[in-house]
Amino acid sequence: MLENIFHRKQEEKRLYGEGRIPPGQALSERFPVLHYGPVPRYNSLDTWTLRLWGEVETPLSLTWEQFSQLPRTRLTMDIHCVTAWSKVDTIWEGVSLRTLIDQGLLKLLPTARYVIEHAEYGFTANLPLKVVLQENFLLATHYDGQPLSPEHGYPLRGVIGAIPGRSDLMTPYLWKGAKWLRGLEFTAEDRPGFWEQAGYHNEADIWKEERYATD
Ligand SMILES: Nc1nc2c(c(=O)[nH]1)N[C@H]1C(S)=C(S)[C@@H](COP(=O)(O)O)O[C@H]1N2
Ligand SMILES: [Mo]
Numbered sequence: 001m002l003e004n005i006f007h008r009k010q011e012e013k014r015l016y017g018e019g020r021i022p023p024g025q026a027l028s029e030r031f032p033v034l035h036y037g038p039v040p041r042y043n044s045l046d047t048w049t050l051r052l053w054g055e056v057e058t059p060l061s062l063t064w065e066q067f068s069q070l071p072r073t074r075l076t077m078d079i080h081c082v083t084a085w086s087k088v089d090t091i092w093e094g095v096s097l098r099t100l101i102d103q104g105l106l107k108l109l110p111t112a113r114y115v116i117e118h119a120e121y122g123f124t125a126n127l128p129l130k131v132v133l134q135e136n137f138l139l140a141t142h143y144d145g146q147p148l149s150p151e152h153g154y155p156l157r158g159v160i161g162a163i164p165g166r167s168d169l170m171t172p173y174l175w176k177g178a179k180w181l182r183g184l185e186f187t188a189e190d191r192p193g194f195w196e197q198a199g200y201h202n203e204a205d206i207w208k209e210e211r212y213a214t215d
Pocket of ligand 2: 083
């Protein structure tokens with residue numbers, strides 16, 4: 001136990017030195033579960049769809065089977081939660097938005113500037129389109145080589161984190177990735193999501209410590 005704490009503190013110091021722990025964050029080895037409301041349970045994914053709509057040429061509804069056949073991306077990122085824990089070297093797998101575009105499935109209109117993630121039970125999270133198109137945002141089906149657990153967003157979640165060495169990528173806190181994702185709405189105007197309406201910062205840049213709207 002004490003040895004573990006000692007080890008974690010040493011790790012934390014090393015990662016701070018490498019500039020991988022943003023201000024006000026502490027290293028976590030566990031993967032905490034955080035969300036508002038219940039965890040949806042799925043008996044089957046037969047009726048599951050991912051809808052894409054808004055400022056697009058043609059609205060789209062993908063079944064689980066269709067989504068599962070898309071080319072996949074594997075990504076290792078550091079994730080940073082607004083509640084002050086960070087977890088490094090987390091491994092995700094899923095589909096990137098670039099892939100949906102490259103496959104010709106998603107055709108954005110030039111008016112598309114923001115993305116609203118829509119999840120089960122009406123949860124939403126908003127991000128600028130240019131952030132969602134970055135390499136550090138993924139529509140993830142797997143974490144650490146396994147399908148997502150129900151608590152972490154099975155069968156699909158948005159996830160966003162920091163790729164070490166890629167300071168060119170805007171990195172928001174983890175809440176900007178919606179678990180139990182069911183749709184992406186492309187909009188011309190920004191619209192605050194669930195936590196953003198509750199007082200969290202709209203941009204949520206981890207390096208600027210943009211936690212709450214009053215910051
Ligand atoms: N659908 C949904 N997704 C959500 C949330 C939520 O309340 N509902 N909370 C967000 C918040 S506040 C955080 S910190 C992360 C936590 O992800 P985790 O439980 O996998 O650690 O999920 C985000 N995604
Ligand atoms: Mo959170």
